Amino acid sequence: MEGINPLREERLRKLALLRERGLDPYPTKFERTHQSAQLQSEHASLAAGTETQTRVRIAGRLTARRLMGGASFLDLRDGSGRIQLHAASDKLGQEQYDLLTMLDIGDFIGLEGLIFRTRKGELSVRVEKFQLLSKALLPLPEKWHGLQDVEMRYRQRYLDLLANEESRRIAILRSKIVSAMRRYLDSQGFLEVETPTLQPLYGGATARPFTTYHNDLEQTLYLRISDELYLKRLIIGGLDKVYEICKDFRNEGISWKHNPEFTMMECYWAYADYQDMMQLTEEMVASIAKEVLGTTSIKFGEHTLELTPPWKRLPMRDALLQYTGIDIDKYRTLPELQSEIKQQKLSVDLQKTWGQQVDELMKVFVEPKLIQPTFIMNHPLELSPLAKRKADAPQLVERFEPLVAGMELGNAFSELNDPLDQRERFLAQEEMLRTGDDEAQRLDEDFITAMEHGMPPTGGLGIGIDRLVMILTGATSIREVILFPALRTVKAKSETAGE
C-alpha cells in the first residue's frame, strides 16, 4: 500500500503520453446537449438494430470497457445514469481509436456521436469525436461486487456512491425527504429561521455538549445540543410559526441510531398544543412519504410500516400497564415502584428517581415493541423540564414521542410558558447536575427573562431527520443515511500513494 502503486504509475505514464501529444488532460468545459437518462427515455421505442441521424454531445465517466479489436464498447456514466458508447476504428480513424481505447476506467470524457440501438437491444452512441475531460490516476472499485469494506465506504464515500447503487439511492432520497419536509412546513405557513450553532449556554435537551472557545470574545462557547430555546424566543418575539432544520451536536456514544452530529427539524406553533403537534407530525410524515416514495406503506426489515394518519395514541401509563402489568398511577414513589418491579420479577436496571425508573421501563419493555407508528404520551414531569404540566395530573406533562420501528423519531410537547414554573424546573435540573447527572439542563436566565415578557401557549416538535430517513429508506444504521458519519481519524502514516 505504501510506496509506489503500479496501477497509478501506469496511469501517470499514460498522462505523460497525452501531454506529449499536446492534449490537455484537464480542460475546463464541455458543452453537452443531453444526459444519459434523457437519451434512454427519448429513444425508449427505438427498435433493436436501428441507426439514427440524431447527433448528441454527452459527457461522463468511463465505467467499463469491452475491447474487441477494431471496434469496442464502453460504458459512460453521468449524474443521471448510464449509456453505452460504440467506438469503431473505421469511423474514428486509427489514431483516435487507439487513444480512446487507451483511456482508463474512471477517466472522464466528452463526446459527440449518433444514437443507435444494437442488435442485442442496447441503446448506444456511436462516437464520432471525443475529448478527454479529466484523467483519473487511481482505479475505481471492482465492477460487480462493488465496494464492500464498510470502513472504506464511509471514509471514501465517493467510491461508495460510484460503486453501490443503494448508497446513491439513499443519498438522493435523503435530499428529497428534506426538501419535501420544507415544502410541507412552508405550505402550513411556518417560517424557516436560523439560530446560533455556537451558544454561550447549551439548552433544550438533556445531553452533554461539545465545548469550544472564542478567542476574541474570550469566552467558552458550546455547540448547540438543540435550538429549542432560541426558537421559543422567536415565538415570544411574535413569529407565530417557525422552524429550523439544523445540525445538533451531542457528546455521546455512537451507535446504529446515534451520530455525534445529527440533523434535527424543530418547529414551534403559537396557540397550538401537543395534540395539534401530533396531527402535524403524522400528516407531515405521511405527506413526505407519499411525495418521495409514492406510498405510505414502507418496508422496514421484515415489517411493513403503515404511516397513514391517524397514528395510535398511547399514554405512557397504558403502555406500561399493557407491556409490564404495572400501573404507575398506583406506585407514585420510587420505593413503591421498585418493589412492584421486584414483585413482577422484571429484569430492569434500578434508577435514581421515579421518572427515570418509568423511562427505563419504557425503554426496555415498550419501545422495542412499538413497530407501527405510535405516539407515546404524557411523560413524567421531571424528565421534561420544558413541557407544560397536565392540568389533571400535575406529575405528568403534555408531551409525546413518535415511535416508529422501535425507534424514537422525535419529541414534542405543549411548551411551558409559565416563567416562574420554568425557573423552578431549571433549579431542579441544576440540583440534578450538582448530584452528578452531567446531562441535566442548565438554568438559562436570559431565556427566563424572555419568557417573563410573555410567551403565548405554544406547541413544539422536534423530528430527527436522520432517523426519518432511515425509516423511509429502510436503512438499519444511521451511518447509511449520513454521507460522512463520525469515524476515528486514522493516525497519519504519510502514505498518499506515491510522492
Place this chain on the structure above:
RNA sequence: GGGCCGUUAGCUCAGUGGCAGAGCAUCCGCCUUUUAAGCGGAGGGUCGCAGGUUCAAUUCCUGCACGGCCUACCA
C-alpha cells in the same frame, strides 16, 4: 465503556505451522454488435502493526491500531 468478531494483491474473497491463491482490475497478443464479452500470456503481496512461542509463523499466543455486531447512555 464492556463482550464477541474481522483485517490476505488496487477491488471482491479463498486458504495453510513448511515456495502465497482465484475472479475482476492492470500490462502484452488476437478479435468490428459486446454488455460480468471471449481466447492466450505476464506482472502485482511487509498476509493490519509490534512482540512472543517454534528449526520454521500469514497461520499459534500476547499487546496495540482501525473497523463491524451486540450491550450501556442520548434523538
